[in-house]
Amino acid sequence: MNKIEHIGIAVKNLENSNELFSKLFGEPHYKIEEVESEGVNTSFFKVGENKIELLEATNEDSPIAKFINKKGEGIHHIAFDVTDIEAEIKRLKNEGFKVLNETPKRGADNKLVAFLHPKSSNGVLIELCQEIKG
Ligand code: ZN
Numbered sequence: 279m280n281k282i283e284h285i286g287i288a289v290k291n292l293e294n295s296n297e298l299f300s301k302l303f304g305e306p307h308y309k310i311e312e313v314e315s316e317g318v319n320t321s322f323f324k325v326g327e328n329k330i331e332l333l334e335a336t337n338e339d340s341p342i343a344k345f346i347n348k349k350g351e352g353i354h355h356i357a358f359d360v361t362d363i364e365a366e367i368k369r370l371k372n373e374g375f376k377v378l379n380e381t382p383k384r385g386a387d388n389k390l391v392a393f394l395h396p397k398s399s400n401g402v403l404i405e406l407c408q409e410i411k412g
Contacts (some may be wrong), residue, residue: 279366283389283407284322284329288342291352292319292334297331299323307332311386318342320386331357331386331398355393357405363390366406374397382408 289295292310300306300323309320309332312361319341323330333354335397360366363382371377376395385391389407 279358279394279406281359282292282328282386283357283405284331285329285353286333286355286357286405287352288305288345288354289332289334290346292321293352295332295334296321299330309387312336313386315383316385318386322387354383355403355405356392357407360406360408363392363406363408367392370394370406384410 287295296307296310299392300353303323303325305323307323310321312319314336317335317337319334319336321332323332333342335341335346337343367380367382372373372393376398378395379392382390382392384406385405388410390410391405391407394404394406
């Protein structure tokens with residue numbers, strides 16, 4: 279893994295949270311994107327070299343809606359940048375991690391993504407992401 283790509287935070291209301299985090303960082307978000315397959319609206323902030331992703335559910339079946347119902351708002355996942363996501367999925371499976379997406383899917387921010395089940399990583403939902411080139 280190369281570096282932390284971003285940290286994902288589950289929020290109830292993206293508009294309110296965009297305002298709140300803009301105040302916190304002193305800069306507005308640089309993009310908003312809906313990921314229909316995941317049932318989420320996302321926004322991204324840059325903080326120096328780091329990125330923060332806010333996620334709001336767009337329907338009740340969204341993983342974000344379920345997360346908030348169970349745990350409330352807060353840190354939802356940590357995403358790591360990888361060079362070859364398929365190789366990394368294979369490697370982590372061999373190491374005994376439970377991979378939620380055997381085949382990487384298209385995520386927000388022009389990335390191929392796959393998730394590891396939090397049960398296999400001390401309660402932390404891990405996202406792998408590989409930048410889609412071109
Ligand atoms: Zn993410």
